[in-house]
Amino acid sequence: MFLLCESACLPAVEYGYEFLGFRDGWRGPLEGDTVPLDIQAVRGILPRGGTILGSSRTNPLAESAAAGGRPGLERVKGNLAGLGVDALVAIGGEDTLGVAASLHAEGVPVVGVPKTIDNDLGATDYTFGFDTAVNIAMEAIDRLHTTAESHHRALIIEVMGRHAGWIALHAGMAGGANVILIPEKPFSLEKVCAYVEHRFQTRYAPLVVVAEGARPEEENLALSDQRLDSFGHVRLGGIGLMLADAIEKRTGKEARATVLGHIQRGGTPTAYDRVLATRFGVHAIRAVHDGAFGTMVALRGTEIVRAPLAEATRELKLVPPERYAEAEIFFG
Numbered sequence: 001m002f003l004l005c006e007s008a009c010l011p012a013v014e015y016g017y018e019f020l021g022f023r024d025g026w027r028g029p030l031e032g033d034t035v036p037l038d039i040q041a042v043r044g045i046l047p048r049g050g051t052i053l054g055s056s057r058t059n060p061l062a063e064s065a066a067a068g069g070r071p072g073l074e075r076v077k078g079n080l081a082g083l084g085v086d087a088l089v090a091i092g093g094e095d096t097l098g099v100a101a102s103l104h105a106e107g108v109p110v111v112g113v114p115k116t117i118d119n120d121l122g123a124t125d126y127t128f129g130f131d132t133a134v135n136i137a138m139e140a141i142d143r144l145h146t147t148a149e150s151h152h153r154a155l156i157i158e159v160m161g162r163h164a165g166w167i168a169l170h171a172g173m174a175g176g177a178n179v180i181l182i183p184e185k186p187f188s189l190e191k192v193c194a195y196v197e198h199r200f201q202t203r204y205a206p207l208v209v210v211a212e213g214a215r216p217e218e219e220n221l222a223l224s225d226q227r228l229d230s231f232g233h234v235r236l237g238g239i240g241l242m243l244a245d246a247i248e249k250r251t252g253k254e255a256r257a258t259v260l261g262h263i264q265r266g267g268t269p270t271a272y273d274r275v276l277a278t279r280f281g282v283h284a285i286r287a288v289h290d291g292a293f294g295t296m297v298a299l300r301g302t303e304i305v306r307a308p309l310a311e312a313t314r315e316l317k318l319v320p321p322e323r324y325a326e327a328e329i330f331f332g
């Protein structure tokens with residue numbers, strides 16, 4: 001019995017595999033909460049975003065004290081064995097696949113599939129979900145240009161991405177942003193205001209794209225929420241409003257912020273993401289079939305390859321300075 005990604009049903013059926021879905025991320029394997037995943041269950045999901053299985057921030061590695069002191073990983077292993085699972089396909093970002101890597105180290109046969117809007121997983125050029133988020137953010141920028149122009153305002157758009165600036169970089173370049181601010185490079189408020197003023201001088205209203213994790217060089221910014229989730233992440237958000245306030249004070253021009261938030265994570269996926277997710281699914285099942293456990297399917301150029309899960313989750317893939325420098329050419 002297998003846990004399969006939703007896009008991989010057909011190849012799995014070809015191999016004669018039977019499969020099962022776990023609900024809500026790692027909560028499912030931790031509590032043994034499953035749902036049948038046959039062809040009928042996955043029909044028609046291609047145009048749907050998100051996941052039919054649900055998600056959660058449950059971290060089995062942080063669950064050691066629960067359930068009579070049995071460590072979370074032991075509970076997961078017990079449930080997998082009890083259900084007769086022969087292989088587990090874990091779909092997600094650094095947190096999900098970090099747990100998958102730990103399970104593999106404990107002898108569980110796991111294959112990973114990179115899925116996050118943040119595009120911050122190592123070993124793969126792209127994760128699925130990213131292209132959809134970028135296109136939504138780009139469209140929002142296109143729409144915001146209207147009000148920026150008609151009302152002569154500086155408009156700030158805050159996008160997600162956690163500690164990586166990929167969404168901001170791609171959406172900002174595609175949308176012709178006045179300046180793009182990313183977590184990888186603390187920004188100078190003075191410089192941002194100079195870009196904004198220059199854009200007004202050229203009679204073209206500025207649009208500033210800021211990643212939720214971006215920080216100014218000059219100030220220590222209060223985060224909107226200091227609570228940590230079970231993976232130790234703080235909830236980001238709030239930099240856009242802070243920036244609008246600072247730009248308005250320094251330039252005397254009206255500045256407004258739009259926080260895109262979960263709009264980026266919903267709705268119809270792009271063709272690129274649908275194809276990538278389907279290809280990842282096909283290759284994940286082949287990896288299971290070949291017994292290539294402890295690997296993650298990854299995109300390199302246009303090819304799907306297998307990379308060690310440990311390599312993919314070792315460190316975040318951040319925007320390299322040279323990539324940011326390409327965007328900087330267009331600032332101001």
Ligand code: F6P
Pocket residue numbers: 093116117118160161162212235236265
């Ligand atoms: O990792 C994906 C992501 O959307 C990040 O870009 C963002 O910081 C985070 O999840 C938000 O998570 P939540 O919806 O749990 O607040």
